[in-house]
Amino acid sequence: MKKQFIYILLGFLFIGNLSAQQTPAPKQKEAFSIEGATAHLGNGTVIENSLIMFSNGKLDFVGSANSRIARKGTIINGKGKHVYPGFIAANTSLGLAEIDAVRATRDFDEVGGYLPHIRSIIAYNAESKVVETMRPNGVLMAQITPRGGTISGTSSIVQFDAWNWEDAAMVFDDAIHINWPSSFSRGRWWLGEDAGLKPNKTYPEAVDKIVNYIKDAKNYLAGDRTPKNLPFEAMEKLLNGKQKLFVHASGEKPITDVINIFKKLNINNLVLVHAEGADKVADLIKDNNVSVIVNRAHRLPNSEDEDYDLPYRTAKILTDKGIVVGLGMEGDMERMSTRNLPFYAGTYAAYGLGKEEALKLITSNTAKILGIDNQVGTLEVGKDATLFISEGDALDMRTNIISQAFIQGRKISLETHQTKLWKRYSNKYQN
Structure with missing residues (x-):
């Protein structure tokens, strides 16, 4: 009976672990530079061909990609894409x-x-x-x-x-x-x-x-x-x-x-x-x-x-x-x-x-x-690097396709129960 109880308990723990959310991302360690995207700052301003850099969870630079400034850390090619505040x-x-x-x-x-x-x-x-x-x-x-x-x-x-x-x-x-x-x-x-x-x-x-x-x-x-x-x-x-x-x-x-x-x-x-x-x-x-x-x-x-x-x-x-x-x-x-x-x-x-x-x-x-x-709320120097990159207009469900997202500079997972099911069943009839 004791062993049976232990097995049941372990089973619940296993199921709970499967249903839990993804492990939160660790604190930002490396800097990121998003270059070439159209940046929607959230205050009405739009910067074409933008450069956005952030480190230690904060935005360091928001401006034109034509600026003569050294890029930091990992460079993300944002050409043809859009950047928004979270x-x-x-x-x-x-x-x-x-x-x-x-x-x-x-x-x-x-x-x-x-x-x-x-x-x-x-x-x-x-x-x-x-x-x-x-x-x-x-x-x-x-x-x-x-x-x-x-x-x-x-x-x-x-x-x-x-x-x-x-x-x-x-x-x-x-x-x-x-x-x-x-x-x-x-x-x-x-x-x-x-x-x-x-x-x-x-x-x-x-x-x-x-x-x-x-x-x-x-x-x-x-x-x-x-x-x-x-x-x-x-x-x-x-x-x-x-x-x-x-x-x-x-x-x-x-x-x-x-x-x-x-x-x-x-x-x-x-x-x-x-x-x-x-x-x-x-x-x-x-x-x-x-x-x-x-x-x-x-x-x-x-x-x-x-x-x-x-x-x-x-x-x-x-x-x-x-x-x-x-x-x-x-x-x-x-x-x-x-x-x-x-x-x-x-x-x-x-x-x-x-x-x-x-x-x-x-x-x-x-x-x-x-x-x-x-x-x-806006993409401004000194604020949290909470933002995302979309393939297109984020207010349009046809083009709101997010490739990367960051919360306080941490690159977060975009996987959900729904995306896992979509990937699983999208392969069902390929063979």
């Missing part, structure tokens, strides 16, 4: 769930309504097979965000080549997330009510509850803090301006209320998430220096009187108003669909935004919104 996925629950149908793998939603002390980072699975599939499309970083409740908890920012959540984290607890109530509700058809939209009678009460909770947290932190209240303790960084607040809200009235209420509460590090209907109050958003994380473009209009293509044009409308706009991934199949992040940006590009402006949605703009623009 893409950043905002507002995603990547790594917090593996299989939706298996409850034990879902760690994105905790029990309770007001949970500012819940930290998504400690539940992040660095060996997730879903996370692994992001890298072949150039998605190399993400804001890992909890879901559920009124105050869901705190997000953290990670890079996608790590042994564990401690190694993955770029920024711990970057923001607290609040799910703002809707000013409209739908009738409960199963109770015989009209299924159409109608004013939400509980909206004022729900808003007051959020406001009072924040005021109570302020009073607690200003007092002797007894008895100890962990949720209120977790609000301290937000209330002293060292942490951002991401409010998930849509509709003209909710967006207007969010901006005005938090302004009165002296919470200024505000970011709107979803913000459907933001085009109607864009001036208010701009005047209050609020950034916006928009939804994926591939969705239907919210109401019958909206243009059919409004979801595709939202990013351009807000960008033209001078608002800093990023692209989030919350929604159906969000973890698996995050690999398509560049193609969602490409859709916004096709509807008036333009390629380089659309690129900002998942590079420099998102980095600025998340507060990591001093590290990543």
Whole structure:
């Protein structure tokens, strides 16, 4: 019996080893020089026939290949190819769930309504097979965000080549997330009510509850803090301006209320998430220096009187108003669909935004919104060498073919479970 137990245990260890993510790349030891590629810097600038050099995980030179400067280390021929900064996925629950149908793998939603002390980072699975599939499309970083409740908890920012959540984290607890109530509700058809939209009678009460909770947290932190209240303790960084607040809200009235209420509460590090209907109050958003994380473009209009293509044009409308706009991934199949992040940006590009402006949605703009623009988001000297080389336009799924990728200067593997299966079955009928 003892031997049988040992054999079973060894079998589980073997299977677990087979299903684990690739071993993370070691720290960069040799320098790299990418020469001749078209460099998309992520800030709107494009350098044809570029030279990009990096060592010790940092970018040393970004400029023209015509520059008379000695090349460093391994030289990569980039002629005919494109170089991009690593893409950043905002507002995603990547790594917090593996299989939706298996409850034990879902760690994105905790029990309770007001949970500012819940930290998504400690539940992040660095060996997730879903996370692994992001890298072949150039998605190399993400804001890992909890879901559920009124105050869901705190997000953290990670890079996608790590042994564990401690190694993955770029920024711990970057923001607290609040799910703002809707000013409209739908009738409960199963109770015989009209299924159409109608004013939400509980909206004022729900808003007051959020406001009072924040005021109570302020009073607690200003007092002797007894008895100890962990949720209120977790609000301290937000209330002293060292942490951002991401409010998930849509509709003209909710967006207007969010901006005005938090302004009165002296919470200024505000970011709107979803913000459907933001085009109607864009001036208010701009005047209050609020950034916006928009939804994926591939969705239907919210109401019958909206243009059919409004979801595709939202990013351009807000960008033209001078608002800093990023692209989030919350929604159906969000973890698996995050690999398509560049193609969602490409859709916004096709509807008036333009390629380089659309690129900002998942590079420099998102980095600025998340507060990591001093590290990543653009190809600039001194920033992390987190970048990739594509055979063509990385926002087009037909030409987004990545040959090499680097995270903090480390050359990472682009193999996934899917690429292994593709290689396996592509040889099936060759003989």
